[in-house]
Amino acid sequence: MLNIIIFGPPGAGKGTQSAKLIEKFGLKHISTGDLLRAERKAETELGIQASEFISKGELVPDSVVVGMVENFMAANTESKGFIFDGFPRTIPQADALDHLLEAHKTRIAIVLGLEVDEDELVKRLLARGKESGRADDQNEDTIRNRFSEYNAKTQPLINYYKSQDKYTGVDGMGEIDRIFEDLSKAIFKLNGSAGL
Ligand code: AMP
Numbered sequence: 611m612l613n614i615i616i617f618g619p620p621g622a623g624k625g626t627q628s629a630k631l632i633e634k635f636g637l638k639h640i641s642t643g644d645l646l647r648a649e650r651k652a653e654t655e656l657g658i659q660a661s662e663f664i665s666k667g668e669l670v671p672d673s674v675v676v677g678m679v680e681n682f683m684a685a686n687t688e689s690k691g692f693i694f695d696g697f698p699r700t701i702p703q704a705d706a707l708d709h710l711l712e713a714h715k716t717r718i719a720i721v722l723g724l725e726v727d728e729d730e731l732v733k734r735l736l737a738r739g740k741e742s743g744r745a746d747d748q749n750e751d752t753i754r755n756r757f758s759e760y761n762a763k764t765q766p767l768i769n770y771y772k773s774q775d776k777y778t779g780v781d782g783m784g785e786i787d788r789i790f791e792d793l794s795k796a797i798f799k800l801n802g803s804a805g806l
Pocket of ligand 1: 699
């Protein structure tokens with residue numbers, strides 16, 4: 611299995627690059643943001659509870675997102691690998707993911723970090739909010755809160771994965787195709803990915 615985490619702050623391009631990586635490497639996409647939005651749309655209990663956190667720009671509790679990822683993986687055991695997008699976002703989520711993968715006799719191969727300036731991120735989020743209608747991309751207070759959550763709880767994961775020798779940072783500014791090439795090169799460099 612080839613398991614990849616696509617990492618970065620809100621607006622870094624994780625969704626865009628995930629779509630291209632999935633196509634190229636035949637992986638299953640797990641976006642906890644997409645899963646939560648689907649729950650919210652279906653008005654499930656989980657979706658209604660998560661809604662409050664999402665609209666304030668706060669992280670949804672770890673147990674909720676870990677449970678969703680666990681269910682998704684259990685339903686897709688035949689997959690060649692997963693690309694985790696927007697997950698993990700906290701150290702406890704990363705620990706839970708390590709245990710989940712261990713139970714499936716696999717592990718994270720690489721963490722690809724998209725590195726983008728904060729000014730550019732705000733511009734991208736506001737533009738995306740206009741296009742997609744996503745409420746949490748339109749409200750500046752919510753956006754600010756998402757960055758402060760990222761800085762406090764998610765950014766420490768860079769050192770977590772650096773200490774496991776799994777983190778590769780990629781310049782996430784500029785052309786989508788150039789960024790994708792850099793990500794693909796990092797994957798091809800991995801030992802054991804030659805057979806892909
Ligand atoms: P995203 O689409 O990844 O930007 O996620 C949108 C919102 O969903 C975030 O601002 C959080 O409120 C929530 N969310 C998504 N993924 C997670 C996660 N792994 N942990 C906690 N909250 C999450």
